[in-house]
Amino acid sequence: MLAGVELGGTKCICVLGTGPNDLRAQEQIATTGPIETLDKIEAVLRRWVTEHGPVAALGIASFGPLDLNKASRRYGHIISTVKSGWGETDVVGRLSDRIGGPVGFHTDVNGAALAEGRWGRARGLSNFAYVTVGTGIGVGLIVDGRPIFGINHTELGHIRVARMINDTWPGCCPFHGDCLEGLASGSAIRARIEEAAERVAANDPVWEGVAFSLGQLLHTLVLTAAPSRILMGGGVMDGQPHLFSRVRDKLRLSLNGYIEAEELRGDLLDYVSPPGLGAKAGPLGALALAHEALATR
Numbered sequence: 001m002l003a004g005v006e007l008g009g010t011k012c013i014c015v016l017g018t019g020p021n022d023l024r025a026q027e028q029i030a031t032t033g034p035i036e037t038l039d040k041i042e043a044v045l046r047r048w049v050t051e052h053g054p055v056a057a058l059g060i061a062s063f064g065p066l067d068l069n070k071a072s073r074r075y076g077h078i079i080s081t082v083k084s085g086w087g088e089t090d091v092v093g094r095l096s097d098r099i100g101g102p103v104g105f106h107t108d109v110n111g112a113a114l115a116e117g118r119w120g121r122a123r124g125l126s127n128f129a130y131v132t133v134g135t136g137i138g139v140g141l142i143v144d145g146r147p148i149f150g151i152n153h154t155e156l157g158h159i160r161v162a163r164m165i166n167d168t169w170p171g172c173c174p175f176h177g178d179c180l181e182g183l184a185s186g187s188a189i190r191a192r193i194e195e196a197a198e199r200v201a202a203n204d205p206v207w208e209g210v211a212f213s214l215g216q217l218l219h220t221l222v223l224t225a226a227p228s229r230i231l232m233g234g235g236v237m238d239g240q241p242h243l244f245s246r247v248r249d250k251l252r253l254s255l256n257g258y259i260e261a262e263e264l265r266g267d268l269l270d271y272v273s274p275p276g277l278g279a280k281a282g283p284l285g286a287l288a289l290a291h292e293a294l295a296t297r
Contacts, residue, residue, distance in 0.1 A: 002294070003048065003055045003099065004286025005041055006108060007062040007091065009083055009135055012037060013283040014044045016052060018291075020119050020277065020284055024052060034089040045098040057297075058099040059289030061111030061282065062091055063136075068106065068153055076105055082136075082174055104293030108132075110147040111285025112233070112275070113140025118288050120276030121231055129227040130275065133214065133243075134234035137181040141225050148225070157181040161216040164209050184213040186236050198239035210236075211243060215250025218272065222251070222259060229263070231275045238279070248272050 001024070006013045008031060016025040025048060029040045049055060065081060067074040076092025096103045106114075113130035116122040122130075122142070130140035137157035141148045148154050158179045172191040173182030182188055186197040193206055200206060221227055237243055248268040255264065263271045275281045 001052060001055055002057050002059065002287055002290035003045060004059040004061070004283060004288075004290055005095065006111070006282045006286045007031065007037075007041075007060065008108060008282065009063045012041060013286075014041060015283045015287060016048050016055070017287065019287060020280060026283070031083075033085050038089075038091070038094045041095060042098055045095070049098070055099050055101065057101040057104065057290040057294040058095065059104040059111065059286040059291070059293060060091060060095060061106060061108040061286040061289055064107050064153065065155065066105070066107055066153065068149055102293040102297040104289030104291075106147060106289055107138065107140070107153055108282060108285065109138035109140040110142075110153065111140070111289050112277075112281040113142050113147065113231075113285070114288040114292065115277055115281050115284040116231055116275050117142060117145070118291070119284065120281065121273060122229060122276075125228045127225065127227050128229045128231065129221050129225065130281070131214075131217065131230060131232045132234035133185065133232065133236040135186050137185045137217075137234075139217070139221070141221070141227070143225055156217060156220070157185070159217065159220060161213050164212050167209060180213055180217055184210045186234075189236070197236045200240070202240065202242045207240070207243065207246065211246035211250050214243070214247045215254050218247065218251040219254040222255065222264070229270070230272050232272060233275045233278070233281060237274070241274075244272065244274070 004015045012029040012031050014027045017023040027044050031037050065079050067077045078086050078089045092105050109132050122128040126145045128142050132138050139156035141154050161180050171178030171182030172188045173179050189197045
């Protein structure tokens with residue numbers, strides 16, 4: 001039996017089980033300050049061990065940026081995050097004491113990507129990308145079956161993108177202003193037009209700029225990691241499904257026929273698609289990390 005913790009910027013979902021067809025318990029906790037939130041997660045884990053028995057491994061899929069270098073003194077910490085009060089929080093150190101087995105720790109979006117590879121629309125693929133467009137923008141990038149990691153995990157939500165002609169809005173990212181997240185995330189939409197993304201009409205002009213920016217992200221992915229499929233989820237994509245056709249069109253126009261791959265021909269419906277696990281990709285990502293930790297201990 002495995003436990004998973006999806007630690008998001010607004011809510012945390014704890015799950016117990018082994019996969020999508022074996023979820024024995026699930027609880028949601030509001031993400032407030034680090035001490036209060038982690039105390040509540042610990043209480044859930046303690047209760048589950050009492051009620052259900054030992055847990056073989058724990059997976060933690062967290063918002064970031066994270067220190068994932070196991071040789072670092074800050075391994076397991078959330079580091080330079082925009083989430084107030086959470087910088088330098090030792091997540092793994094706090095939660096690993098509640099589980100006797102190994103702990104898998106990675107970004108929430110890489111966890112979701114691994115879940116899609118294990119149980120969802122990326123099954124059978126060793127190279128693919130999972131893009132989440134919500135309050136922020138993140139990319140889980142899987143190459144040869146593993147998330148890319150070098151000096152740090154990828155942060156493709158913060159790449160620089162070209163601006164639409166005559167668009168001078170400065171963007172909302174506190175680090176970079178008009179990076180991708182600063183222009184196309186749910187936070188950016190709210191900051192630009194003072195309306196939540198899910199309530200914005202499909203014909204609002206703001207979506208042209210969002211699609212323009214996201215199309216450049218997909219262009220970058222195709223020309224760098226060359227994924228066999230790109231899955232797109234998150235609150236903005238889920239709430240505004242018209243974005244899929246817009247983003248596919250922007251990708252096609254941006255590539256302009258440069259890459260002659262079978263996957264990039266036609267309408268791109270299969271190449272750029274929603275995740276197979278839907279909203280469950282996040283919490284199942286934590287369980288996928290627990291599986292990985294158990295397999296590599």
